[in-house]
Amino acid sequence: MKLTLKDGKIIEFSEKLTAGDAAKSISEGLYRNALCVRVDGQLKDLSYTLDKDCVFEVVTFDDEDGKAVYRHTTAHVLAQAVKSIYPTVKLAIGPSIENGFYYDFDFVSKLGTEDLEKIEAEMNKIIKANLPIERSVLSKKEAAKAFKEFGEDYKLELVNDLPDGSEVTVYKQGDFVEMCRGPHLPSTGKIKAFKLVSLAGAYWKGSEKNKMLTRIYGTAFLKKADLDEYLTALEEAKRRDHNKLGRELGIFMTDENIGQGLPLLMPKGAKILQILQRFVEDEEEKRGYLLTKTPLMAKNNLYKISGHWYHYKDKMFILGNEETDDEVFALRPMTCPFQYSIYNNGLKSYRDLPKRYAETATLFRNEASGEMHGLIRVRQFTLSDGHIICTPEQLEPEFKGVMDLIYFLLRSMGLTEGVSFRFSKYDPNDKEKYINDPVAWERSQAILKSIIDNMGIEYEEAVGEAAFYGPKLDIQYKNVHGKEDTIITVQIDFALAEKFGMSYIDENGEKKLPYIIHRSSIGCYERTLAMLIEKYAGALPLWMCPEHARVMSLTDRTIEKVKELQLRLNAAGIRTAIDVRNEKIGYKIREGQMEKIPYMLVIGDKEAESGVVSVRSRNDGDLGVMTVEEFIALAGKKISERDCK
RNA sequence: GCUGAUGUGGCUCAGUCGGUAGAGCAGUUCACUCGUAAUGAACAGGUCGGGGGUCCGAUUCCCCCCAUCAGCUCCA
Numbered sequence: 065m066k067l068t069l070k071d072g073k074i075i076e077f078s079e080k081l082t083a084g085d086a087a088k089s090i091s092e093g094l095y096r097n098a099l100c101v102r103v104d105g106q107l108k109d110l111s112y113t114l115d116k117d118c119v120f121e122v123v124t125f126d127d128e129d130g131k132a133v134y135r136h137t138t139a140h141v142l143a144q145a146v147k148s149i150y151p152t153v154k155l156a157i158g159p160s161i162e163n164g165f166y167y168d169f170d171f172v173s174k175l176g177t178e179d180l181e182k183i184e185a186e187m188n189k190i191i192k193a194n195l196p197i198e199r200s201v202l203s204k205k206e207a208a209k210a211f212k213e214f215g216e217d218y219k220l221e222l223v224n225d226l227p228d229g230s231e232v233t234v235y236k237q238g239d240f241v242e243m244c245r246g247p248h249l250p251s252t253g254k255i256k257a258f259k260l261v262s263l264a265g266a267y268w269k270g271s272e273k274n275k276m277l278t279r280i281y282g283t284a285f286l287k288k289a290d291l292d293e294y295l296t297a298l299e300e301a302k303r304r305d306h307n308k309l310g311r312e313l314g315i316f317m318t319d320e321n322i323g324q325g326l327p328l329l330m331p332k333g334a335k336i337l338q339i340l341q342r343f344v345e346d347e348e349e350k351r352g353y354l355l356t357k358t359p360l361m362a363k364n365n366l367y368k369i370s371g372h373w374y375h376y377k378d379k380m381f382i383l384g385n386e387e388t389d390d391e392v393f394a395l396r397p398m399t400c401p402f403q404y405s406i407y408n409n410g411l412k413s414y415r416d417l418p419k420r421y422a423e424t425a426t427l428f429r430n431e432a433s434g435e436m437h438g439l440i441r442v443r444q445f446t447l448s449d450g451h452i453i454c455t456p457e458q459l460e461p462e463f464k465g466v467m468d469l470i471y472f473l474l475r476s477m478g479l480t481e482g483v484s485f486r487f488s489k490y491d492p493n494d495k496e497k498y499i500n501d502p503v504a505w506e507r508s509q510a511i512l513k514s515i516i517d518n519m520g521i522e523y524e525e526a527v528g529e530a531a532f533y534g535p536k537l538d539i540q541y542k543n544v545h546g547k548e549d550t551i552i553t554v555q556i557d558f559a560l561a562e563k564f565g566m567s568y569i570d571e572n573g574e575k576k577l578p579y580i581i582h583r584s585s586i587g588c589y590e591r592t593l594a595m596l597i598e599k600y601a602g603a604l605p606l607w608m609c610p611e612h613a614r615v616m617s618l619t620d621r622t623i624e625k626v627k628e629l630q631l632r633l634n635a636a637g638i639r640t641a642i643d644v645r646n647e648k649i650g651y652k653i654r655e656g657q658m659e660k661i662p663y664m665l666v667i668g669d670k671e672a673e674s675g676v677v678s679v680r681s682r683n684d685g686d687l688g689v690m691t692v693e694e695f696i697a698l699a700g701k702k703i704s705e706r707d708c709k
Numbered sequence: 710g711c712u713g714a715u716g717u718g719g720c721u722c723a724g725u726c727g728g729u730a731g732a733g734c735a736g737u738u739c740a741c742u743c744g745u746a747a748u749g750a751a752c753a754g755g756u757c758g759g760g761g762g763u764c765c766g767a768u769u770c771c772c773c774c775c776a777u778c779a780g781c782u783c784c785a
Contacts, residue, residue, distance in 0.1 A: 166780095174740080262780070267712095281780080324776070422710090435782085618742085651746085656745095657745095
C-alpha cells in the first residue's frame with residue numbers, strides 16, 4: 065500500500081494501519097501535532113483505517129480544517145458538560161466557526177452569564193478525564209430510534225431530514241453520544257486551552273418562525289498563550305469600535321428622547337460628512353451625473369407602483385391611516401421612484417441616454433429595534449443614491465463607469481484593502497421576496513456576471529441576497545467585530561422601468577424599455593464614516609479631518625500671534641483651531657493628541673520673534689521648527705493629494 | 710421583533726444586605742507664564758434611565774416601559 069505525501073514523497077506499508085499510526089511512523093514531531101488527517105482530500109479521524117493507496121496528509125492546528133476539528137470537538141465537550149449539569153437540556157447543533165465555535169441548546173430554565181463558569185469547570189473535568197472519542201456508523205432508522213429514546217427532538221428532526229437509507233455517523237465520549245459527520249480529535253484530553261466567550265439567542269435552523277434556542281459561543285487554542293493573545297486582540301478591536309470611539313471623539317451621540325437608530329452628528333461628525341459629500345458630489349458632476357433633489361416623502365401610491373409597498377410596508381414610516389384617511393404618506397425609504405418620475409417628465413430619445421441622476425438622499429427605514437447599531441444600522445441615513453437609465457448597449461460601459469467612480473472614492477479614502485465583492489442573486493425558491501420572472505432573473509444575472517467577469521472582479525456568489533427587482537454587486541466591509549456589512553451596492557433593475565412606464569424612442573422610432581442601474585458611489589455616509597473610524601482608529605486621513613491643525617500658545621504673550629496664524633492658515637485652506645488656554649504646553653499637546661488632531665503648532669516667544677512655527681504631527685511627534693510657508697506647503701500637499709498615510 | 714446583559718454628575722466607575730450618594734478625569738475660579746501626552750488649590754455639579762407598585766421610608770425589592778451593548782433574524 066502506497067501513501068503519497070503532500071511533498072510528493074511515497075511511503076510504503078506492508079499491511080493496513082490506522083491513519084494515526086501512519087502519521088506516527090512518518091514523523092514523530094508532526095504526529096504529536098496531528099489532529100486528524102486528509103485521505104485523498106477527505107478529512108478523516110486518526111482512527112481511520114488505511115487499506116489502499118492514497119494521497120495522505122496530516123492536519124494540524126495550523127491548518128484551517130485542523131482548527132475547525134479542534135474547536136468542533138471542544139463544542140462537543142461543551143455539550144457533554146451542559147448535558148451533565150442540566151440533564152433536561154435538548155441539544156441542537158454545535159459547529160466550529162471563524163475563530164471559535166458555538167453550540168445551541170434548548171434549556172428548560174434560563175441560563176445566565178454567571179453559569180458559564182460552572183460549565184467551564186465541568187468541561188475541564190471532561191478534558192482531564194481524557195475520554196476517548198469513538199466513531200460509529202448507524203443506519204438512519206437506528207439513529208432515529210436512539211435519539212427518540214434520548215428525547216433529543218432536534219437531533220431526531222435532523223435525522224428525519226436525511227434521505228431514506230442514508231447512514232448517520234455518531235461520536236461517543238464517555239456516556240455522551242452526538243450525531244456528527246466528524247472528524248474529531250481522538251480524545252477529550254487533546255483540548256488544551258478554551259474559553260466560553262458569550263451567551264446569545266439563536267433561532268432553530270436560523271428561522272425566526274422557530275423556537276429561540278440558547279447559543280453559547282466559545283473558542284479554543286492549542287496553547288493558553290494563544291488563547292490569551294486572541295482574547296486581548298478582541299479587546300483591542302473593541303477599542304477601535306466606531307460606536308465607542310465615535311462618541312468619545314465627539315463625532316456623534318444619541319439621546320434616548322430622540323430615539324433609537326437616530327444618531328446626532330455633532331460638529332466634528334457633521335463636518336466630516338460635509339467634506340465627504342462635497343467631494344462625492346463634485347466628482348459625480350465631473351462624471352456626467354445630474355443632481356436631483358426630491359421630496360423626503362410621498363403618497364403611498366408611489367410605492368405601490370414600485371412594489372415597495374407590498375414588499376416593505378412594515379419597514380416604512382407611514383403618515384396617516386389607509387382605512388380612515390384619503391391620503392396616506394410615507395417617509396421615503398429609497399430614491400428610485402422619485403428619480404424615475406423626473407425621467408418620465410418628457411419623452412426621451414436614445415440620443416438622450418444615458419441619463420445619470422444622483423442625489424445625496426436622506427432615507428428612512430423603520431428597522432427592527434434589535435438591529436440598530438451605532439452609525440452602521442440606523443433609521444434615518446444619508447445615501448449617495450443614483451440611477452442610470454440607459455439602453456441595453458450602454459449597460460456594460462455605464463456599469464464600468466460606476467465601478468470606476470467607486471474605486472476612485474475607495475482609493476481616496478484608503479479603503480480599498482479590506483473590501484470584498486458579493487454577487488447577490490435571487491433565490492428561485494423564494495416566491496415571496498422576488499418578482500416571479502425566472503427568465504428575466506436568469507438573463508439579468510447572466511448580464512451582470514458577464515460584466516463583472518469581464519472586469520476581472522473577484523467575488524463570492526450569494527443566493528437570496530438580490531433586491532426584489534434585480535441582481536446586485538455588493539461591496540462588503542468587515543467591522544471590528546468581524547461582522548460583514550454592505551457599504552456600497554450596484555444593482556441591475558429589469559423590472560421597475562416597466563412598472564413606471566419608462567421608455568425611450570430608439571433609432572427606428574420604436575418605443576423601448578430602458579435598463580436601470582441603481583448605484584451608490586460612497587454608500588451610506590453614516591456607515592462609511594463608521595468604517596473609516598474603525599479603519600483609522602479615529603485618526604482619519606488629513607483631507608477629511610474636521611480640524612487639520614491646532615495652534616497653541618506657549619504663554620499668554622503669544623496669544624495674538626496664534627490668532628494671526630489661525631487666520632492665515634484658514635485662508636490657505638488649512639482648517640485651523642487654536643488653544644490659547646492658560647495651560648502647560650504638555651497638557652495642550654496631550655489633549656490634541658487624544659483628539660487625533662493631525663498637526664499641532666506651538667508658538668512661544670522664540671517662534672514669535674523669528675516668524676516660524678514649531679510643528680508636531682500626531683503620528684511622527686515633534687517635527688521641529690519651520691516657516692509658515694513650509695508648513696502650508698507640507699499640509700496643503702497632503703490635503704490636495706488626499707494622502708491617506 | 711427574539712435571547713442574554715447593562716443603565717449612578719459631561720466621561721470612567723465605586724457604593725447603598727431599604728434610611729434621599731462618593732472618587733478620578735472633564736468644568737469653573739484663583740495662583741503659576743510654563744517648551745511637545747496631565748502644575749497646584751478651592752469651588753461647583755446628581756429627580757441614581759422613565760413610570761407605576763410594595764413599604765413609615767425605594768437609587769436599592771417587584772412590575773411595565775425607554776435607551777445602550779453582544780448575538781439571532783432582517784436589511785429595497
